[in-house]
Amino acid sequence: MLDPKFVRENIELVKKSLENRNYDISLEEFLKAEEEKRLLQQKADELRNKRNVVSEEIGKLRSQKKDASELIKEMKVVSDTIKGFDEKLKLLEDSTINFLLNVPNIPHETVPVGKDETCNVEIRRWGEPKNFDFEPLNHWDIGEILGIIDFERASKIAGARFSIMKGSGAKLERALMNFMLDNNISNGYTEVFPPIIVNRESMQGTGQLPKFEAELFRIVDPEFYLIPTAEVPVTNIHRNEILNEKDLPIYYTAYTPCFRREAGSYGKDVRGLIRQHQFNKVEMVKFVKPEDSFNELESLTNNAEEILQKLGLPYRVVVLCTGDLGFSAAKTYDIEVWLPGQQKYREISSCSNFTDYQARRANIRFKREGKKGTEFVHTLNGSGLAIGRTLVAILENYQQKDGSVVIPEVLRPYMKLEVIKNTINP
RNA sequence: GGAGAGGUGGCCGAGCCGGUCGAAGGCAGCCGCCUGCUAAGCGGUUGUGGGGGUAAAACCUCACCCAGGGUUCGAAUCCCUGCCUCUCCGCCA
Numbered sequence: 001m002l003d004p005k006f007v008r009e010n011i012e013l014v015k016k017s018l019e020n021r022n023y024d025i026s027l028e029e030f031l032k033a034e035e036e037k038r039l040l041q042q043k044a045d046e047l048r049n050k051r052n053v054v055s056e057e058i059g060k061l062r063s064q065k066k067d068a069s070e071l072i073k074e075m076k077v078v079s080d081t082i083k084g085f086d087e088k089l090k091l092l093e094d095s096t097i098n099f100l101l102n103v104p105n106i107p108h109e110t111v112p113v114g115k116d117e118t119c120n121v122e123i124r125r126w127g128e129p130k131n132f133d134f135e136p137l138n139h140w141d142i143g144e145i146l147g148i149i150d151f152e153r154a155s156k157i158a159g160a161r162f163s164i165m166k167g168s169g170a171k172l173e174r175a176l177m178n179f180m181l182d183n184n185i186s187n188g189y190t191e192v193f194p195p196i197i198v199n200r201e202s203m204q205g206t207g208q209l210p211k212f213e214a215e216l217f218r219i220v221d222p223e224f225y226l227i228p229t230a231e232v233p234v235t236n237i238h239r240n241e242i243l244n245e246k247d248l249p250i251y252y253t254a255y256t257p258c259f260r261r262e263a264g265s266y267g268k269d270v271r272g273l274i275r276q277h278q279f280n281k282v283e284m285v286k287f288v289k290p291e292d293s294f295n296e297l298e299s300l301t302n303n304a305e306e307i308l309q310k311l312g313l314p315y316r317v318v319v320l321c322t323g324d325l326g327f328s329a330a331k332t333y334d335i336e337v338w339l340p341g342q343q344k345y346r347e348i349s350s351c352s353n354f355t356d357y358q359a360r361r362a363n364i365r366f367k368r369e370g371k372k373g374t375e376f377v378h379t380l381n382g383s384g385l386a387i388g389r390t391l392v393a394i395l396e397n398y399q400q401k402d403g404s405v406v407i408p409e410v411l412r413p414y415m416k417l418e419v420i421k422n423t424i425n426p
Numbered sequence: 427g428g429a430g431a432g433g434u435g436g437c438c439g440a441g442c443c444g445g446u447c448g449a450a451g452g453c454a455g456c457c458g459c460c461u462g463c464u465a466a467g468c469g470g471u472u473g474u475g476g477g478g479g480u481a482a483a484a485c486c487u488c489a490c491c492c493a494g495g496g497u498u499c500g501a502a503u504c505c506c507u508g509c510c511u512c513u514c515c516g517c518c519a
Contacts, residue, residue, distance in 0.1 A: 038476095038477065038478095041476075041477060041488085042477060042478070042487095042488095044488085045476090045477065045478090045487060045488045045489090046487080046488090048487090048488060048489085049487060049488070051499075051500075052488090052500085054499075054500090055445070055499055055500040056445070056446070056500085058445080058499055058500070059445035059446075059499095059500075060445085060446080062445080063445085063446095068499080069499095071499070072498095072499045072500095073499085074499080075499035075500080076498095076499060078499080079498085079499070079500090242474085365474095370456095373474090374474075374475095
């Protein structure tokens with residue numbers, strides 16, 4: 001959420017931001033309501049002050065056994081007036097907050113302005129897409145040949161966009177989790193394993209609600225939401241807290257399953273592991289001081305890249321333009337891994353700085369040493385990495401002519417295996 | 427699932443037959459005094475958010491004693507609902 005005071009004082013900047021993000025929202029109504037709210041609040045506060053003073057007076061008269069019925073009568077009217085003001089105030093407050101909850105974060109000045117994903121800008125590449133001396137297969141074909149992924153039975157159990165990992169496939173999934181967690185831990189992140197169903201307040205704290213309800217799986221009775229990313233529970237760890245300056249920065253990493261409805265993506269990636277309703281992910285989350293957050297975004301992104309480098313998977317980093325930038329983010333780098341089966345770079349990580357946007361929603365503050373008052377922290381997060389997609393990348397990049405898949409060196413201690421051999425369909 | 431206890435400031439802990447309670451007392455923290463140094467001791471001070479005010483402060487004011495409603499001229503204190511914690515019983519990975 002943006003600071004109402006900030007919006008009030010930076011109308012042009014906010015308008016520009018909305019325009020660059022292709023949002024068609026007018027600020028006029030909000031500003032009017034905001035102004036009205038402040039005036040009304042002043043009036044109500046004055047009356048409350050009067051009531052406080054006179055009520056105390058009544059108390060004194062009472063204790064002296066003197067008559068106070070005139071004052072009581074008078075205050076009854078005042079109280080009714082206050083009640084009326086409060087009702088109006090509540091409506092105005094609701095409408096201003098509701099408005100702000102639907103206004104996206106302001107993109108950082110280094111974010112390229114552009115309409116849609118075609119305007120994203122590639123920042124760097126690492127590794128060379130390998131030349132195969134045979135036609136590289138899609139991961140779902142590899143999975144079938146090796147007997148390590150079963151989509152058909154998964155759809156029997158749950159439905160479309162689910163999968164069963166089997167044998168060496170399941171083991172590879174597990175190895176990736178552990179390798180990624182260990183790597184993040186060695187980069188200074190503290191491992192956490194949070195709840196994966198959460199309450200409404202948490203979803204609102206990180207910005208999934210109220211705007212993106214359609215993306216979420218929901219449990220109706222009692223009301224809970226399945227997390228679409230570990231960002232939700234992990235960022236909310238410090239909801240409604242005031243942290244000490246000396247505690248910052250805080251780095252967390254978490255493995256969790258993630259659940260997404262994928263509404264509106266019916267035609268896309270219908271085959272394979274790329275777009276599933278349930279998938280595993282290792283996430284990195286940071287709480288930092290405002291002045292550090294954009295440097296922290298660079299190191300966060302580097303931490304994610306390091307994993308791909310160690311796995312020997314070619315990738316590129318792109319910075320999202322204003323039109324493609326996520327709702328709560330001020331700046332986002334997507335990391336895209338090379339998939340030989342698709343001859344394309346595909347997103348495998350998304351690293352974002354949310355500045356104070358989530359912190360204000362979730363009310364996460366910190367106190368500077370020797371300074372009065374509090375400030376909102378800046379929050380960041382990034383995948384490090386999406387496990388299913390990493391597994392896809394390994395199958396496709398490390399496939400051999402005979403259908404087998406070589407296990408990347410760094411995973412061998414975890415797998416206790418060097419090659420997933422093709423014993424089923426040689 | 428059944429029975430009971432409780433949620434107060436950074437922490438501990440009073441208040442809870444309604445008024446002078448933003449809230450006693452203690453601890454911790456900060457400032458000063460004292461002391462050869464340390465400890466002890468003495469005095470002062472210490473929350474968050476909103477609105478107004480200011481160049482910035484000072485300052486004024488409202489709200490906040492788990493959350494949301496209600497009663498009342500007035501609520502930490504009374505009533506209702508919800509959430510959470512603890513103890514006992516049952517059930518269970």
